[in-house]
Amino acid sequence: WRHAARWLRMFWMARTIPGPSNGVLYFAGPLGEVVDKSRVAQQRYGNTVRVWAWPAVNVTVCEPEDLEVVFNSPYLQHKPAIVYGSMSPILGEGLVTLSGDTHRRHRKAIGPSLHLEILQEFVPAFERNALKLCEQLGWLASTGEEFNAVSLLGSYSAHAICETVFSAEAPPILGESKDHFVKYLLEASRLMLSRVMKPWLSWDAVFFFSSQHAEYTRAAQAFEAFVSKMLAYKVDQLRQGDAYTAHGGGRRRKAFLDHVLTSPEGQVLAPRELTEELKTISGAAVGTSTDFMSFFLLVNALLPDVQDRIFKELEDVFGGSERPVEPHDLPHLQYLDCAIKETMRMFPPVFTFSRTVLQDVELPSGHVLPEGCIVAGLPYFTHRDPRHFPDPETFDPSRFLPENSRGRHPYAYIPFSAGSRNCIGQRYAMMSAKILSSSILRRFQVLPSSDGPRTLRDIKLVAGISMSPAGGCNVRVVSRRPRSA
Numbered sequence: 001w002r003h004a005a006r007w008l009r010m011f012w013m014a015r016t017i018p019g020p021s022n023g024v025l026y027f028a029g030p031l032g033e034v035v036d037k038s039r040v041a042q043q044r045y046g047n048t049v050r051v052w053a054w055p056a057v058n059v060t061v062c063e064p065e066d067l068e069v070v071f072n073s074p075y076l077q078h079k080p081a082i083v084y085g086s087m088s089p090i091l092g093e094g095l096v097t098l099s100g101d102t103h104r105r106h107r108k109a110i111g112p113s114l115h116l117e118i119l120q121e122f123v124p125a126f127e128r129n130a131l132k133l134c135e136q137l138g139w140l141a142s143t144g145e146e147f148n149a150v151s152l153l154g155s156y157s158a159h160a161i162c163e164t165v166f167s168a169e170a171p172p173i174l175g176e177s178k179d180h181f182v183k184y185l186l187e188a189s190r191l192m193l194s195r196v197m198k199p200w201l202s203w204d205a206v207f208f209f210s211s212q213h214a215e216y217t218r219a220a221q222a223f224e225a226f227v228s229k230m231l232a233y234k235v236d237q238l239r240q241g242d243a244y245t246a247h248g249g250g251r252r253r254k255a256f257l258d259h260v261l262t263s264p265e266g267q268v269l270a271p272r273e274l275t276e277e278l279k280t281i282s283g284a285a286v287g288t289s290t291d292f293m294s295f296f297l298l299v300n301a302l303l304p305d306v307q308d309r310i311f312k313e314l315e316d317v318f319g320g321s322e323r324p325v326e327p328h329d330l331p332h333l334q335y336l337d338c339a340i341k342e343t344m345r346m347f348p349p350v351f352t353f354s355r356t357v358l359q360d361v362e363l364p365s366g367h368v369l370p371e372g373c374i375v376a377g378l379p380y381f382t383h384r385d386p387r388h389f390p391d392p393e394t395f396d397p398s399r400f401l402p403e404n405s406r407g408r409h410p411y412a413y414i415p416f417s418a419g420s421r422n423c424i425g426q427r428y429a430m431m432s433a434k435i436l437s438s439s440i441l442r443r444f445q446v447l448p449s450s451d452g453p454r455t456l457r458d459i460k461l462v463a464g465i466s467m468s469p470a471g472g473c474n475v476r477v478v479s480r481r482p483r484s485a
C-alpha cells in the first residue's frame, strides 16, 4: 500500500503543473507531428509541461535554469526503465541505460579511452572512410542524380566506429565479419529507434507479438556475437603479447578497445561489462551521427551562402589541394565548427532525454517535480529560447564565435546533454563530423533536390527520442574539381 500511496501522491502533486488533460494521447499519431504538437503544448502551457503517461507522469522542462537543476541534482541522475529499457537488448546494459554506482564505475573506466589525444589517432580512420564516401559521391555527381544520402552517411558512421572502436588494424577476423557488423549495427540502430518511438512496444509481452520482434532479436544477437568475438580476439592477442607491435617492430595503431583493455581504469570492467559497453558506444554513436550529418548536408544545400563560406575557409586551410586532413588543421576550421554547432542548435539529433525523480525537487521556475515522476529535457525548444538565441529561427553560425558566446547561460545549449550523464562521445562526434563534412565540402557542392524543402522551415521532422529529417536527406552533388569525379 505504501507504493500505491506514493504513486497517488505523485499524481496529486503533478496536477498543479499545467499540461494537456488527455495526457500522452495528446501526442498520439504520426511521429512527424510530435514536434508541432510539442510546440503547441509549450505555447499553451509554458516551458514546463506535465503529461499523464499512465502509469507514469512525465514533466518536460525547457528553461536553462530548470535544466541546471536537472543536470546537477543527485536525485535526478537515474534513467527511467520505462523509457530506456526497450533499448537494452540492442544497446546493452551500458552507460546509456545504467544508473547509480555502476554507472559511475563504468564511466570512470571508459572515459580515459576517449581522451582527446587518443581521438587524434583516429583522424586517419575518419578520413579513410570519408574518402570512401566521397568516391561514391563522385560517381553520383557524374550521373547528376538526386539521391537520399542517409544510407551513405550511416555506412560511414558504422565503418568509422568499427575501425576506431574495435580495431584500427583490420585483423583477419575483422575483415571477415566487418561487413556483417556494419549491416547489423545499422539494422539494430534502426530497429531500436523505431521500437523506442512506439511506447506500446516497450512491454516485452506486446513486442513479442509484433512484426519487428524476429528481426530485432536477430539483429541484437548478430551484433552481440560480433562484439563478443572481437573482444575475445583482442584479449587473446594481448595474452600472446603481439597485439600492439606491427610487423617490422613499429607500434600498431590502437583502437578504443585496445586502450580500454590496456589502461588501468579499463581493467576494472569484467568481460561481460565491457561487451555491454562496446554495444552501447557503437549503438549510441551511429544513429545520432547519421542524423546530424543528414541535417548538416540539408542546411548546406539550402543555404548556399553558408556553404560558400565553409568552402572558402577550407580553401584557405588546404590551399585547394587534396592533402589529407591533419589533427592540427581542425582548430583552423572555425567557421565550420560554428556551422556544425548551429546545425545542432536548430536540429539536435537527440530530441529528448529523461530521468527518474528519486525525491521531490523544486525547480527555479517554481514547479515541484514529485518523487517517482519522469523529468525530460527537450533541447529543440531550449535552443529556440530568444533570451539566449535572439531570432532563433535564423541560421547564424556566428552565434558560436567566442565573443558572441560569452555570458550565455551554460545550459542554454545542450545537444549533448550536460552534467554527469552528458554524452561521453561528444568530442568523438565533433571530430568525426568535422572530418566528414570538410572532406565532402572540399570536393563537392551540395544542392537541394528538386522536390525537397526550399527553406529550413520546410524541413519536416520525425521525432521520438531521436530526431531526423522526414524522408531522409535528399540532395544532389556537383564536383568542385574534375579530379574528384
Ligand code: HEM
Pocket: 095, 096, 097, 107, 280, 281, 282, 284, 285, 286, 288, 289, 292, 348, 349, 350, 352, 353, 354, 414, 415, 416, 417, 420, 421, 422, 423, 424, 425, 426, 428, 429
Ligand atoms: C552528433 C552526435 C551525438 C549526439 C547529438 C549525442 C547526444 C547525446 C545525448 C543528448 C546524450 C544524453 C542522453 C540521455 O541522457 O539519455 C548522449 C549520451 C551518450 N552518448 Fe552521445 N551523442 C552523439 C554521438 C555519440 C558518439 C559518437 C558516441 C560514442 C563514441 C556517443 C556515446 C554516448 C554514450 C555512451 C552516452 C551515455 C552517457 C552516460 O549516460 O554516461 N554519443 N549522447
